Amino acid sequence: MKLFQCTNCKNTVVFENNVCVNCGYLLGYSSYYNKIVSLEANATQWKLPELEDKTYAYCKNHKHKVCNWLVDVEKGDEFCLACSLNRTIPDILDDDNLAKWKQIEIAKHRLVYQLLRFRLSVVSKTIDDSKGLYFDFLAKDDLPEESKDLKTGHANGVITLLISEADPVVREQIKQQMSERYRTLLGHFRHEVGHYFWDRLVRDNVEVLAGFRNIFGDESMSYADALTNYYNNGPQANWQQRFISKYASSHPWEDWAETWSHYLHLTDVLETAYNFGLKTDPKITAKKNLKMNASFDPYKETSFKKVLNTGMPLLFALNSMSRSMGEDDPYPFIISEPVKNKLEFIHKLLKSV
Template sequence: MKLFQCTNCKNTVVFENNKCVNCSYLLGYSSYYNKIVSLDVNAAKWQLPELEGKTYTYCKNHKYNVCNWLVDVERGNEFCLACSLNRTIPDILDDDNLKKWQHIEIAKHRLVYQLLRFRLPIVSKTIDDLKGFCFDFLAKDDLPEESKNLKTGHANGVITLLISEADPVVREQVKQQMSERYRTLLGHFRHEVGHYFWDLLIRDNPDVLAEFRTIFGDDSQSYADALNNYYNNGPQANWQQRFISKYASSHPWEDWAETWSHYLHLTDVLETAYNFGLKTDPKITAKKNLKMNASFDSYKEISFKKVLNTGMPLLFALNSMSRSMGEDDPYPFIISKPVEKKLEFIHRLLKSV
């Protein structure tokens, strides 16, 4: 993630801030210019020289404390790009639902930021039902009896997220039940949107699909049977040698979505390191190189080798720092040679968009 500053006092602010703690100016984010700007607290609309003098107001969801994005008044939209993707939100008159929705929107806005950095098409399904995508954020208690077994997932451009995932206690319980090493809201979003972009970028492109099948496997095998086999019999033997996670071994579509989400993890971490000017010079000589210099914008870097050779030492350092705080590894994964090849495929595909 990029580092941001209040344009009034130059105080460092973060992506989600809607107010500068130093000068008390309001803050708004422009997705088009990728800037956070300071705003007069006494106004509801602002003509902003930092944004070419155009007039902006807050996204309609700002009043629920879930969005700090700005909308161009001339375009006549009530919702920002990120919030326009919502098809269903929970009953926010329920305070618990509102709190969960706030956590969900933080993760979703970070996802949309990243998709914009990749210059990927972002179209709401409410505008283009065939090629667009949207989000349904659902509370299981509010579902009809026949839908009680609904799970977080993707189908034909609709990404469903059960809002219970926003409860860290529930999420940890599911993580333990599923024997997972990583489970976050942002991870869910990155994984599920990966399914959507598989449909958009690979499914109907014969040459890309052929290469995908060479690297990830034959996706034409029964998806339902593959998942039943996974849940009944567990992951493939020695899955660590070929897949980024256990679940990735269930079917090529899940392998793609899991690997896609990890590529997004890697790119985001590298952008953050780049904005902080991070580099390491370890005090030992290691068998595997631990030196790294995040001196490049990960979204513009052409060389996958440079991305990987910088990212791996960075993630190792990140894990080590986390352990120093008594926390688990934030990135508890090993990237094998076959997984490297899959990540490189995604890297090349995104550079061709």
């Protein structure tokens, strides 16, 4: 993520801030200009020199304290790009639902930020029903009996997320039950949007699809049968040698979505390191593979080798810092040679968009 500053006092602020704690100015984010700007508190619309002197207002969801994005008044939109993708939200008269929705929106807004940085098309189904995207955020208790087994997932441009995933206790319980090494809201979004972009970038492109099948396998095999086999019999033998996770071994579609989400993890971590000017020079003799300098914007870097050779020691350092705080590794994965090839396929595909 990019580092941001309050344009009034130059205090460092983070992506989700809606008030500068140093000077008290309101803060708003422009997804078009990728800027956070300061706003005087005694107004509801602002003419902003930093944004070409256009007039902006807050997204309608700002009143619920779940969004700090701005909308161009002249365009007449009530919701920002990220919030316009919502089809269903939970009952926010329930305080617990509102708290969960806030956490969900934090993760979703970060996802949309990243998709825009990749210059991917992000459009609501309201505008383009066939190629657009929708999000349904559902509480299982509110579902009809016949839908009680509904799970987080993607289908035809609609990403469904059970809001229980916003409860860290529930999420940790599921993580343990599923013997997973990583489970976060942002990870869910990145995984499920990977399925959506498989439809957009791979499915209907004969050349890309052939390359996909060569690396990930033939997705025409029965998805339902593959998942049944996975849940009944577990992952493929020696899955660590060919897949980024156990679940990735269930079917080529899941291998793609898991690998896609990991490429997004890697890119985001590298952008953060780039904005902090991070580099490492380990104080050990055998340090060749641990030395790195995050001196480039990963969204603009065409060399996958450079991305990977910087990202791997960075993630190792990140894990080491986390252990110093008594926490588990935030990135507990080993990237094998076949997984590197899969990541490179996604890297090249995104650079060609």
